[in-house]
Amino acid sequence: MKEYIEKLPMRAVKPRGDGSFTVVPRMSQGQISAQQLADIQNVVEEYGLSGIRVTAGQRIMIDGISASILQDVVEKVGPVGDVFPYKVHSCLGTTGCKLAMQDSMGLAERLEEFLKNYSLPTKLKSSVSGCSMCCAESMIRDIGLIGRKSGWIVSFGGNGGKRVRQGDVLAKDIPEAEAFEIIGKALDFYAKNAKPKERTARFVERVGVDAIKRAVFGE
Ligand code: SF4
Incomplete structure (x- = not known):
């Protein structure tokens, strides 16, 4: 799993202390497209996730993702992580x-x-x-x-x-x-x-x- 996460764009997936993962859809200056929002909604519904979290840093985070569905969620949710090192x-x-x-x-x-x-x-x-x-x-x-x-x-x-x-x-x-x-x-x-x-x-x-x-x- 570590190898898979390291190959993704920067800050795309955060491992959590309870063994779950957080997936971070890509956003620039707090903007997100309608298509990306729809993709996120579909993923949350399909996998019965609790929803999304909006952070103070102008990001959306999808929490509570188990290792068994992590790759599917990343592939379905649209672009993830950051392009540039310093946001x-x-x-x-x-x-x-x-x-x-x-x-x-x-x-x-x-x-x-x-x-x-x-x-x-x-x-x-x-x-x-x-x-x-x-x-x-x-x-x-x-x-x-x-x-x-x-x-x-x-x-x-x-x-x-x-x-x-x-x-x-x-x-x-x-x-x-x-x-x-x-x-x-x-x-x-x-x-x-x-x-x-x-x-x-x-x-x-x-x-x-x-x-x-x-x-x-x-x-
Ligand atoms: S700093 Fe606040 S008031 Fe000034 S342009 Fe930005 S949003 Fe508007």
């Missing part, structure tokens, strides 16, 4: 929010693609909000982007876990290309100097935000 969350942005200043969903997709080039010491949580209401909670993510009329705010080193940390703003009102350049430099510095498993928030606390700024912007 980026976003709010609705200009796709449907009247307050939006920027296209947060589009930027989140491009940021996921950009981040695939990095190999980081541990997980990275990123989010993009389309305006300063910050509905995607970007200031408490490792990388946060917030849309303004004249560009993007970039923050680094936020964390929403048990030791909450507000990210440090590295730049304001800059275009997307510049935001990606700054994120890339901050991540290069982090990847090179962080301890194993050290999240960006703890890293910034240890080395100081000035060290991050020097790495990004020079002396």
Whole structure:
């Protein structure tokens, strides 16, 4: 079973402590097609599963799957798991929010693609909000982007876990290309100097935000 799971896309199946499995249908920025929803419903009904669970991370999970039906469920449920190693969350942005200043969903997709080039010491949580209401909670993510009329705010080193940390703003009102350049430099510095498993928030606390700024912007 382990071999089968390892051949699937990243984070497609999670083994649970009670011997059951959770299957994670593929979603991007919280979106799912009508066909995929129908496939999920059919699988839940066919195998008498308890239903689905929606997570805080904009995912659907199908729990309580036994080893004997795991492969069938994975094959019938449509695409599963993630394409990119570091998932980026976003709010609705200009796709449907009247307050939006920027296209947060589009930027989140491009940021996921950009981040695939990095190999980081541990997980990275990123989010993009389309305006300063910050509905995607970007200031408490490792990388946060917030849309303004004249560009993007970039923050680094936020964390929403048990030791909450507000990210440090590295730049304001800059275009997307510049935001990606700054994120890339901050991540290069982090990847090179962080301890194993050290999240960006703890890293910034240890080395100081000035060290991050020097790495990004020079002396
Ligand atoms: S952050 Fe702004 S654009 Fe995004 S959903 Fe909230 S109000 Fe709308």
